Structure formats: structure tokens, C-alpha cells
Amino acid sequence: MNFKSCFYALAIIISFASCATKKKLGVGSVSKEIASKYEATNKYYDSVANSFSLNLASTALPVLTDTLNMPVASEWVGTVNFGMRKPNYVIIHYTAQDSVQQTLKTFTVKVSQVSAHYVVGKDGKVWHMVNDYLRANQAGIGKWGSITDMNSCSIGIEIDNNGTEPYTDLQVKSLIALLTYLKRTYNIPTANFIGHQDWAPKRKPDPGPLFPWKIMAKFGIGIWSDDVLELAPENFDYATALRLIGYDVSDLPAAIVAFKRHFIQADSTPQLSQLDLNVLYNVYRKY
Numbered sequence: 380m381n382f383k384s385c386f387y388a389l390a391i392i393i394s395f396a397s398c399a400t401k402k403k404l405g406v407g408s409v410s411k412e413i414a415s416k417y418e419a420t421n422k423y424y425d426s427v428a429n430s431f432s433l434n435l436a437s438t439a440l441p442v443l444t445d446t447l448n449m450p451v452a453s454e455w456v457g458t459v460n461f462g463m464r465k466p467n468y469v470i471i472h473y474t475a476q477d478s479v480q481q482t483l484k485t486f487t488v489k490v491s492q493v494s495a496h497y498v499v500g501k502d503g504k505v506w507h508m509v510n511d512y513l514r515a516n517q518a519g520i521g522k523w524g525s526i527t528d529m530n531s532c533s534i535g536i537e538i539d540n541n542g543t544e545p546y547t548d549l550q551v552k553s554l555i556a557l558l559t560y561l562k563r564t565y566n567i568p569t570a571n572f573i574g575h576q577d578w579a580p581k582r583k584p585d586p587g588p589l590f591p592w593k594i595m596a597k598f599g600i601g602i603w604s605d606d607v608l609e610l611a612p613e614n615f616d617y618a619t620a621l622r623l624i625g626y627d628v629s630d631l632p633a634a635i636v637a638f639k640r641h642f643i644q645a646d647s648t649p650q651l652s653q654l655d656l657n658v659l660y661n662v663y664r665k666y
Contacts, residue, residue: 463512465565466512466532466561467532468529472536475585476541479501493517494508495535497536499550500539511534515530516530521627522627523627534565538550542584542587546589554595569602576641580633581627621634621635635650639651
């Protein structure tokens with residue numbers, strides 16, 4: 380098979396990637412009611428995905444000029460060593476809306492300009508909305524370590540929750556299944572499952588202090604502190620520790636609040652008690 384044929388084969392793979400992912404997850408066929416209700420948005424999605432596949436198949440060369448505006452010689456030679464870009468992070472959100480149907484509507488109208496790869500309903504049903512290899516508009520502006528464009532390297536998970544209620548047992552069960560699948564499929568490191576609050580502490584509180592991070596950690600999803608904690612050193616530099624974990628400390632109180640929503644959960648004040656410092660010291664040493 381020549382390189383042009385390889386690229387067209389890749390385009391076909393991209394075109395059917397969403398369907399393949401659904402089969403892997405065991406989601407099953409789409410009901411007639413859903414297919415009818417979202418017929419227009421599904422058709423639009425397919426059209427855009429197909430245009431992406433054509434771009435992947437293209438071997439067009441860039442037009443380059445040097446500092447004297449002279450053309451730079453260029454030629455296409457296809458390599459045999461390449462693959463799909465894959466996600467390396469998972470960002471967990473709550474929807475802050477009244478129902479999963481409201482969220483599906485929000486993610487299927489252009490005016491909202493937001494989306495997510497998956498939505499998990501209170502009944503545990505998982506809605507897949509963007510292929511895992513494509514970029515969803517979910518993380519927004521933020522910073523984690525040296526990353527400033529999280530949308531390009533992450534999968535966004537939205538959970539049907541208004542921010543003030545406990546997550547349901549069915550949601551937690553489905554989340555464990557989904558996140559375990561993503562971790563295994565894309566070899567996502569344990570520490571790379573974070574909340575929207577971690578990524579954007581100046582803007583976002585989700586998934587909030589009610590999210591069961593401790594339970595998730597038992598399944599290798601995200602970091603959690605040990606039950607027995609060593610005392611943080613007397614000269615422990617907590618700001619540096621937060622930064623080394625990944626937090627944007629340009630607004631240190633916001634970073635402290637985000638850390639406490641994730642790892643303390645008993646309160647979300649911008650101060651660190653001795654217990655909080657012990658937890659931070661323990662977590663920081665795991666990164």
C-alpha cells in the first residue's frame with residue numbers, strides 16, 4: 380500500500396472512530412428517539428469529522444519563503460513511523476445545570492461554544508459527544524504545570540450535578556468504569572486525572588468538595604493522600620509544593636482553595652491549617 384492509500388485509510392478510520400468507541404464502551408445502539416431528536420447535530424458532527432479526515436489525508440505542502448521572500452524548496456515524503464495524537468489528561472467537571480437533557484441541549488447549540496467528550500447522567504448513563512481523539516471546548520483558560528492549552532491534550536467529563544448535591548451511586552459506578560477504560564486505553568498517568576477547579580482555580584469550583592476523589596483513587600484514578608500523615612517540615616514551602624503539583628499559584632489563595640476542594644474537602648477557606656499542610660506535603664511527595 381502506498382502512502383497516499385495509507386492516508387485515505389486513516390481518513391476512513393477517523394470517520395468511523397466515534398462508532399468504534401461506542402462499541403468498545405458497550406454503550407449500544409442509539410435509540411430512535413435520541414437519533415431523531417439529535418439528527419441535525421449528529422449530521423453536523425459527521426460532516427465536520429469527515430472534513431477533518433480529509434485534512435489528515437492531505438499531503439499538500441506548506442508554501443514557505445525565506446527572509447528575502449524567496450521560495451523554500453520542499454517535498455513530501457511520507458514516514459512509516461506515526462500515529463494518532465492521544466489524550467494524556469482527563470478533566471472532571473460538574474454541569475451546574477438542572478438535568479442531563481439541559482446539558483445535552485447546551486452542548487448541541489453553537490451559541491454556547493462549549494462541549495465535552497462525555498456526559499454522565501444521574502442514572503449512570505454515559506453520553507459520548509466528541510471522539511476521544513478530537514478537541515472539545517471544555518477546559519477553557521487555565522494552567523497546570525507548563526500546560527496552557529488543556530483542551531488539546533485532555534478528555535473532558537461532565538457529570539450531571541448542580542454543584543450542591545451528592546453524586547449518585549450510579550454516577551460513581553459509571554465514572555469508575557469510564558475513567559478506568561480511558562486510563563487503560565490511552566495509558567493516562569494516575570496523577571493526570573484532575574478537576575476543572577485544579578486547572579482553573581481562579582474561575583471554576585467544579586467538581587467541588589462533594590466529588591468522591593478518595594473512592595476514585597482506590598481504582599487508580601487520581602492521587603489521594605495516605606491515611607497516616609507525616610508532619611510537614613517546619614520550613615515547608617507550601618506555595619512551591621502547590622506549584623510543583625501543577626497548580627497556578629499566581630493567585631495563591633485561589634490555588635489553596637482549589638487544592639482544599641480536591642484533597643481536604645472539609646472546608647475550602649484560603650488558609651492552610653497544620654492538617655492541611657500535612658496533606659499537602661503527603662500529596663506533593665507523590666508527584
